[in-house]
Amino acid sequence: MKDVREALMVGRNTEGKLVRRPLSPHLQIYKPQMSSATSIFHRISGCALGAGTLLLTLWLVAAASGDDAFSIVQAFLASWIGIVILIGFTLALFYHFCNGIRHLAWDAGKGFELPDMHRTGWTVLVATIILTAAFWVVGFLVW
Amino acid sequence: MSNDTTPTIHIRRSQLGRAQGLGAAKSGVHHWWAQRVTAVALLPLSLYFVYSVLALAGASRAEMAGFMAEPWNAVLYLCLIAALFYHLALGLQVVVEDYVSNEATRIATNLALKGVIVFCALACAVSVLKLAF
Numbered sequence: 001m002k003d004v005r006e007a008l009m010v011g012r013n014t015e016g017k018l019v020r021r022p023l024s025p026h027l028q029i030y031k032p033q034m035s036s037a038t039s040i041f042h043r044i045s046g047c048a049l050g051a052g053t054l055l056l057t058l059w060l061v062a063a064a065s066g067d068d069a070f071s072i073v074q075a076f077l078a079s080w081i082g083i084v085i086l087i088g089f090t091l092a093l094f095y096h097f098c099n100g101i102r103h104l105a106w107d108a109g110k111g112f113e114l115p116d117m118h119r120t121g122w123t124v125l126v127a128t129i130i131l132t133a134a135f136w137v138v139g140f141l142v143w
Numbered sequence: 144m145s146n147d148t149t150p151t152i153h154i155r156r157s158q159l160g161r162a163q164g165l166g167a168a169k170s171g172v173h174h175w176w177a178q179r180v181t182a183v184a185l186l187p188l189s190l191y192f193v194y195s196v197l198a199l200a201g202a203s204r205a206e207m208a209g210f211m212a213e214p215w216n217a218v219l220y221l222c223l224i225a226a227l228f229y230h231l232a233l234g235l236q237v238v239v240e241d242y243v244s245n246e247a248t249r250i251a252t253n254l255a256l257k258g259v260i261v262f263c264a265l266a267c268a269v270s271v272l273k274l275a276f
Contacts, residue, residue, distance in 0.1 A: 047238060
């Protein structure tokens with residue numbers, strides 16, 4: 001045994017013989033599943049929203065600072081790169097919002113059956129697209 | 144090693160420690176619970192945020208100040224800032240704890256993130272108050 005992690009790999013079989021425990025396959029072996037994909041996207045969208053809060057901070061601070069700072073930030077947000085960032089931000093926001101509701105339902109002990117999990121997973125994905133599209137349609141109408 | 148197949152578990156934690164249920168982190172389920180409380184708070188607050196962004200799309204600075212001068216808007220924005228940055232701090236902490244295995248790097252990263260988050264939260268709150276008054 002080389003280190004303490006190796007010790008955790010040793011177990012006993014039903015005959016009491018010392019055996020090396022089987023190792024679960026690496027991540028890239030698994031086929032992407034609704035459960036694992038929505039889970040990691042929840043984390044990725046959460047981190048993306050974390051970066052997005054820097055934009056929120058920039059927007060509010062610029063508005064409080066003065067006309068010059070605010071017009072620079074508004075011009076950046078209205079540029080094509082600003083729009084791309086904002087579309088990504090709204091996608092992450094609506095995904096995290098919808099899948100967050102799914103997580104809260106799981107916390108309440110509801111929706112663990114596989115057919116339910118697949119149904120709610122697809123609902124989250126479709127709702128994210130619809131909400132994001134609706135946001136931008138309304139956004140361009142009121143702009 | 145005896146051939147007795149009945150497993151026995153030796154609990155090293157004191158009975159008081161078990162009763163308190165605070166675990167190795169000494170905070171019990173506080174982190175988990177606070178993450179849920181802020182998540183529930185953010186359900187209506189993020190919908191309000193989406194509404195406010197649409198209401199302020201293309202707005203001038205004066206229009207934005209006028210928006211924040213409405214007490215409900217300023218208060219809702221302050222609630223949003225509090226829940227959002229707290230939720231963010233809790234979430235990023237778990238991500239760092241999961242992926243950064245070196246203890247010194249992990250602690251330093253979490254402290255740096257917490258510092259940036261508190262700074263941004265205060266910057267947002269002060270900006271909202273400045274626009275409001």
